[in-house]
Amino acid sequence: MRHSDRLSETFSALADPTRRAILARLAQGEASVGELAQPFRISAPSISRHLKALEHAKLIVRTKDAQWRRCRLRPQPLKEAADWITRYRRHWEDQLDRLAEYLDEMPKSFGAKRER
Amino acid sequence: MRHSDRLSETFSALADPTRRAILARLAQGEASVGELAQPFRISAPSISRHLKALEHAKLIVRTKDAQWRRCRLRPQPLKEAADWITRYRRHWEDQLDRLAEYLDEMPKSFGAKRER
DNA sequence: TATTTATTTAGCTATTTGGCTAATTAGCAC
């Protein structure tokens, strides 16, 4: 597609609930296109395009098996995306720390009781 | 925007290198719009639209400070995205295990030497 | 060979995206 970099392509592929559901299904084992399409009210060509997007993003591979195409998950780009995001882990953990501190302050300001 | 669910909105916001660079900058501390725009060859209105996308995705907040808008990172959606992706952690770790096994097999098949 | 099944490609449409310039709003300083 139009993405210059891998990470953009990965996040873009993940930015669709149908494609995420397909990946969730493939996490349980490989499946044919028809099996993947079955839970959705979407036409076969549309599913095919979603799979092409996932394949282009290297999130799946498709192999021929008689008249079926079996799809398999390729987790590598997921790892790269996770690596990118978790550089910010400290930030959300700090935020939770601040929330905890704030809750600890509550009783003083409002006289409410909190058990520890 | 047009996203029905939070996760799609988050991934969509992350699927752009300019927006990811802006988040990386904000990870070091808050900044005004002008400061955020400075490293890019992109017009101010385009930056403004990127910031609006990030704000809509709840990845940043903008507060008024005289004639400036100061932007701050909001890491919560990043945590949610990381939580989603890391459900697949097992898969990429398994994959690395298989790669390691494969490399261990190499010497037998090819007679190459590998230290352990 | 003809039929059926699985999947993709072609081509259409409507919507979204991301860039731009020009114009507008908002606050500060004179």
Next chain:
DNA sequence: GTGCTAATTAGCCAAATAGCTAAATAAATA
């Protein structure tokens, strides 16, 4: 007030997206 700076909104354009139906391809089966 006027002017300066910061930022946004309005409006244009080209490309991408996601859906659809109809047609094409490929393999198995009768």
